[in-house]
Amino acid sequence: MKLFDVYPINDITIVKAKGSYVWDDRGEQYLDLYGGHAVISIGHTHPHWVKRIEDQLEKIAFYSNSVRIPLQQQMSDKLGKVSGKNDYQLFLCNSGAEANENALKLASFHNGRKKVVAFSRSFHGRTSLAVSATDNKNYIAPVNETDNVVFLPFNDEEALEGYFRENGEKISSVIIEGIQGVGGINVADDSFLRKIRSLCDEYGALYIADSVQCGYGRSGKFFSHDFAGVNADIYTMAKGMGNGFPVAGIIIAPHIKPKHFALGTTFGGNHLACSAALAVLEIIEEEKLMGNAVMVGKYLKDQLEDIPELKNVRGRGLMIGFDVPEELKDLKKNLLWNQKIFTGEAKPNVIRLLPSLALKKRDAEQFIESLKEEIEKILTGEKVHG
DSSP: OOOOOOSOOOSOOEEEEEBTEEEETTOOEEEESSHHHHTOSSOBTOHHHHHHHHHHHTTOSOOOTTSOOHHHHHHHHHHHHHHTOTTSEEEEESSHHHHHHHHHHHHHHHHOOOEEEEETTOOOOSSHHHHHTSSOGGGOOGGGOOTTEEEEOTTOHHHHHHHHHHHGGGEEEEEEESEETTTTSEEOOHHHHHHHHHHHHHHTOEEEEEOTTTBTTTTSSSBGGGGGSOOOSEEEEOGGGTTTSOOEEEEEOTTSOOOTTSSOOSSTTOHHHHHHHHHHHHHHHHTTHHHHHHHHHHHHHHHHHTOTTOEEEEEETTEEEEEOOGGGTTHHHHHHHTTOEEOEEETTTEEEEOOOTTOOHHHHHHHHHHHHHHHHHHHTTOOOOO
C-alpha cells in the first residue's frame, strides 16, 4: 500500500533526538529550530517527560472518559497555576484543529448564534468548521464552504468595528491567533485584541484565543494574547502541550456553563496524554522556560535585525519570522543541507523559527553564524545545494 502523498518532504530520516538536536539514519546531527512545527516545547526526549510516560505505561495507558481519571484533574490544576487562569474550565481533546472546532461549536451553543469572524492569513486547522475559518482556499473543500464565516483584515480595528455595527447581534465568536503561524508570524496588535474583547462584551459574542502555535509559553507569556492585558472567553491549545505526544484542549471562562453531551471525545484526556502534558507543565515551570524564551528570543531578534539582507524581523519570544528577498530564496534549503539546521517557512518568502523553549544561547549563536555564512555564500555566487 502506498502512503497518500499530502506533503512535499525532505529526504531525511530522523532516528534519534535530544534537546535541540536530531540525528538521521546516517548519524548526521542537525540543529532543530523548527521543533516539528512548534511542537517540541521542552526539548526532544526530555528525561522527566520520558519517565512520566514510561511509568504511566506500566500502569494503564488508556481507558475512556466514562470513568474518573485523576490525572486529568492533576493536569488541570497545574495548567491553571502555570497559565494564571485558575478559574477557567478544561476540556481535553487531541489536536489543534479539534480544539478550535470545539471552541467554535461551544461558542455557538452558548449564545445560539452562527456567525464567526476570522482574519486574513489565519490558520485554525483542517476539520470542518476550523478549516472554514482558515484563510486558504486550497484547504477548503466544497463541503466546508459556508456563509457563516467572514474574513476581516488582520489588525484593522475600523473594519472590525464596522462589521460589528452591522452584524453584531448575529456574531457568535471572533477567533484570532495571538501570533499567526502558518500565515507568516504576524503579531496581533495589543490594541486590536483589546478591541475584540470590548466588542465581544458589547454584543454578546465570545472571544476565542487560538493559542495552538503561539501558546504554551512560546511568546514569553503563557498565552501570547496575554500581552494585551485582557482575557479571552476560550483559549485553544495543542502543539507544545504534549511535546510530541498528541494532546490538545480548550480552557473555558467560568461564565460558560457545560451541558452534558454537547462536547465529547474518545481519546482526549487519556492517561498517557495527561502524563505527557503534566510533565511538560512541570518542566516549563521548574526550568523557567518562559524566561528562557524571552532571553534567547531577544538575542535572536536583535542579531537578525542587524543582518541587512533580512527584512521585517518580527515575533515574540521563540516564535520569530523574517522575510527573505528573492536573491536569497534558497536560504532555508541551504541552511538545512549545508549547515544541518532545520527551520520553518511560510509562503512565499518567510523563514520561521519555532525551536524548543529550552534552546540554549550557544545554539542560537551557532544559528546566527551559520545564517551569515550561507547569506554570504549566496551573494558571492557560491554553488547552491541541489
